[in-house]
Amino acid sequence: MSANNLVIRNLHVAVDGKEILKGINLTIEEGKIHAIMGPNGSGKSTLAYTLAGHPRYEVTEGEVWYKGQDVLDLEPNDRSKLGLFLAFQYPVAVAGVTVANFLRAALNAHRAQEGVDPKSTAIPMAEYRKVIKSRMDMLEMAPDFARRYLNEGFSGGEKKRLEILQMAMLQPSISIMDETDSGLDIDALKIVAEGVNKVKTEKPELGVLVITHYQRLLNYIKPDYVHVLMNGQIVREGGPEMALELEEKGYDFIREEVFGNAS
Amino acid sequence: MPANLQSTFDVAQFEALLASRNEPEWLTSRRHEAWQSFETAEQPDWRRTNLKGFNLADYSVAEAEVSVEFAGAEGVTILPLAEAIQSHAELVQRVLGSAVQTSRDPYSALNNALVNGGLFIHVAKDVAVEELVRIRYHVANAGTIVAPRTLIVTERHSSINVIEEISSADFDASAVVLTGVEIEVGDGGQVNFSSVQILNSNVYVLGSQQIRINRDAQAEWLNVVVGSAVQHVTLEANLSGNGSSVNWNGLLYGNGKQNLLVAPKLNHIGLNTEGQINFKTVVDDEAYAVFDGMVKIPATGQGTNSDLRENALHLSKTSRSDSIPGLEIDANEVKAGHGSTSGQIDEEQLFYLQSRGLPFAEAKRTIVLGFVGEIIDMIPDEAVRERVETIVADKV
Numbered sequence: 150m151s152a153n154n155l156v157i158r159n160l161h162v163a164v165d166g167k168e169i170l171k172g173i174n175l176t177i178e179e180g181k182i183h184a185i186m187g188p189n190g191s192g193k194s195t196l197a198y199t200l201a202g203h204p205r206y207e208v209t210e211g212e213v214w215y216k217g218q219d220v221l222d223l224e225p226n227d228r229s230k231l232g233l234f235l236a237f238q239y240p241v242a243v244a245g246v247t248v249a250n251f252l253r254a255a256l257n258a259h260r261a262q263e264g265v266d267p268k269s270t271a272i273p274m275a276e277y278r279k280v281i282k283s284r285m286d287m288l289e290m291a292p293d294f295a296r297r298y299l300n301e302g303f304s305g306g307e308k309k310r311l312e313i314l315q316m317a318m319l320q321p322s323i324s325i326m327d328e329t330d331s332g333l334d335i336d337a338l339k340i341v342a343e344g345v346n347k348v349k350t351e352k353p354e355l356g357v358l359v360i361t362h363y364q365r366l367l368n369y370i371k372p373d374y375v376h377v378l379m380n381g382q383i384v385r386e387g388g389p390e391m392a393l394e395l396e397e398k399g400y401d402f403i404r405e406e407v408f409g410n411a412s
Numbered sequence: 413m414p415a416n417l418q419s420t421f422d423v424a425q426f427e428a429l430l431a432s433r434n435e436p437e438w439l440t441s442r443r444h445e446a447w448q449s450f451e452t453a454e455q456p457d458w459r460r461t462n463l464k465g466f467n468l469a470d471y472s473v474a475e476a477e478v479s480v481e482f483a484g485a486e487g488v489t490i491l492p493l494a495e496a497i498q499s500h501a502e503l504v505q506r507v508l509g510s511a512v513q514t515s516r517d518p519y520s521a522l523n524n525a526l527v528n529g530g531l532f533i534h535v536a537k538d539v540a541v542e543e544l545v546r547i548r549y550h551v552a553n554a555g556t557i558v559a560p561r562t563l564i565v566t567e568r569h570s571s572i573n574v575i576e577e578i579s580s581a582d583f584d585a586s587a588v589v590l591t592g593v594e595i596e597v598g599d600g601g602q603v604n605f606s607s608v609q610i611l612n613s614n615v616y617v618l619g620s621q622q623i624r625i626n627r628d629a630q631a632e633w634l635n636v637v638v639g640s641a642v643q644h645v646t647l648e649a650n651l652s653g654n655g656s657s658v659n660w661n662g663l664l665y666g667n668g669k670q671n672l673l674v675a676p677k678l679n680h681i682g683l684n685t686e687g688q689i690n691f692k693t694v695v696d697d698e699a700y701a702v703f704d705g706m707v708k709i710p711a712t713g714q715g716t717n718s719d720l721r722e723n724a725l726h727l728s729k730t731s732r733s734d735s736i737p738g739l740e741i742d743a744n745e746v747k748a749g750h751g752s753t754s755g756q757i758d759e760e761q762l763f764y765l766q767s768r769g770l771p772f773a774e775a776k777r778t779i780v781l782g783f784v785g786e787i788i789d790m791i792p793d794e795a796v797r798e799r800v801e802t803i804v805a806d807k808v
């Protein structure tokens with residue numbers, strides 16, 4: 150198995166002492182697109198946050214490996230530098246910090262090397278301006294967007310677009326997208342999905358984990374695998390056809406099969 | 413500190429100051445009045461200002477170094493206060509003492525007894541001054557007590573933009589600055605006034621500022637306080653004229669053992685006035701900051717539109733801040749909102765920035781600089797802004 154797969158083994162996670170994830174086994178393969186679907190409260194965001202290293206989520210058992218590294222041992226920023234990216238379900242606003250300045254700081258943090266003067270590795274301003282402009286054009290974002298404060302007063306759709314802009318700038322090798330489609334109208338959904346696909350074309354080794362409730366997004370970002378998360382466990386796995394089946398039938402039939410009742 | 417302040421400050425210093433000047437009778441008698449008030453007043457009951465170890469006997473009267481940067485313009489008069497006392501006696505007599513009120517507390521009384529140095533700015537009617545007026549009071553030596561005063565009077569339909577910076581040399585012992593800013597905005601005019609306090613962390617600052625805003629006039633007021641050991645400054649915006657307005661922003665940033673207090677009072681005296689207050693506070697280490705705000709809408713203030721915001725950020729467990737946003741409304745047709753928050757750096761913000769690759773310390777710094785940046789960006793002079801940014805960057 151490639152070291153460039155992200156491997157999750159028997160992952161148990163608790164929040165405030167309550168177990169939410171109950172033994173997740175999942176491998177996100179290099180260059181593949183995985184979709185996770187599941188009812189509200191099943192633990193999808195918990196999995197996403199845990200992989201990104203949110204301090205509130207306590208791993209009680211299990212392991213996560215990526216590129217030969219024990220991911221759970223790393224600080225959130227080191228996970229980012231390792232190539233992990235999380236597009237948040239609810240992006241956070243930070244007043245006084247412009248999109249442009251923040252993204253430059255993030256890029257420079259990625260370029261920084263231990264024991265090397267960060268000035269010497271920082272991206273030159275002219276180059277940075279070119280990169281951010283081309284990425285914003287790709288996502289059809291107006292130039293003044295870069296001067297606004299991070300998510301401050303952004304519409305739901307603008308926030309999601311900014312998440313994808315960040316992904317396009319940071320060029321991760323694993324991207325977890327937590328309900329990036331929610332809050333987007335049809336046109337925006339198309340632009341965002343195309344943006345993701347372009348990043349993927351530029352970087353074919355990118356592994357993607359798409360968390361969604363809707364088949365709609367999966368028409369644009371075509372999954373290789375679909376996983377169903379229910380009650381903190383992966384209870385089903387299949388190909389893209391499974392998303393269609395879920396859309397049609399809902400989760401009850403799986404719930405019935407797995408837990409023996411439909412409630 | 414002794415209850416009787418008289419014993420703490422040598423009357424000979426006051427007498428020497430008087431003897432060294434050749435001032436008009438009205439001023440001399442005001443100084444005497446103020447001195448008497450100082451001598452007889454009781455120590456004020458300031459529970460939020462720590463004057464332990466502060467003794468006026470440790471200081472001798474001096475003048476702050478004054479500098480003015482302004483190319484000059486038709487209709488604008490800028491004079492040392494000592495000259496204006498002679499040349500613009502009537503105006504000075506009217507405005508001097510409007511903010512620094514002898515009856516307020518003994519330090520205000522002492523301020524009026526000792527007022528020395530300072531500037532007088534006058535703008536004739538219908539004159540719009542484009543260039544920023546930069547003034548600076550600098551305390552050169554430890555062990556001194558200075559009392560510079562800034563007076564600004566604008567006639568109707570005129571406008572001016574002034575920044576006042578109060579700074580000091582980097583000495584280790586302490587000094588005292590008795591500050592005073594007294595501004596009158598003429599009908600239909602506009603004054604933008606920024607006060608920036610970057611004194612070293614051993615200096616005491618006691619004082620008052622007031623802006624009186626007349627009919628249909630506007631003021632933009634900025635108070636940035638990042639320096640000093642202890643500051644206790646009363647701020648007052650009087651929306652005296654009908655249709656007057658003020659947009660008022662401020663920042664207090666304390667670390668180490670700094671104890672910084674501002675007491676902004678917003679008085680909606682006229683009809684249909686508008687006032688917005690937006691202050692930010694950051695405290696770190698063992699610093700203690702106080703926002704003692706008050707919005708008053710008397711019965712005359714129908715049609716008032718008022719809003720007060722204060723947000724405090726605590727960066728350490730041992731830092732403290734108090735926010736006391738008072739509201740007194742005696743008119744019935746008004747809009748008055750207020751809100752204040754205080755708390756630590758938001759964990760979700762920290763995680764969000766870290767998840768993009770910023771190390772913890774840089775993420776924290778980014779959030780704090782963003783929080784204060786909204787206010788610092790309003791400083792109209794680049795050099796002053798850079799000095800404040802350097803101080804703040806050192807603190808974070």
Ligand SMILES: Nc1ncnc2c1ncn2[C@@H]1O[C@H](COP(=O)(O)OP(=O)(O)OP(=O)(O)O)[C@@H](O)[C@H]1O
Pocket residue numbers: 164165169187188189190191192193194195196205238
């Ligand atoms: N910070 C938290 N504090 C308390 N409970 C939490 C917290 N985060 C998650 N939970 C609980 O964990 C469970 C899983 O939540 P999670 O957000 O992972 O669900 P989800 O599958 O992403 O749901 P949705 O589809 O609504 O986004 C829920 O019962 C939720 O209430």
Ligand SMILES: [Mg+2]
Pocket residue numbers: 193194195238327328
């Ligand atoms: Mg979720």
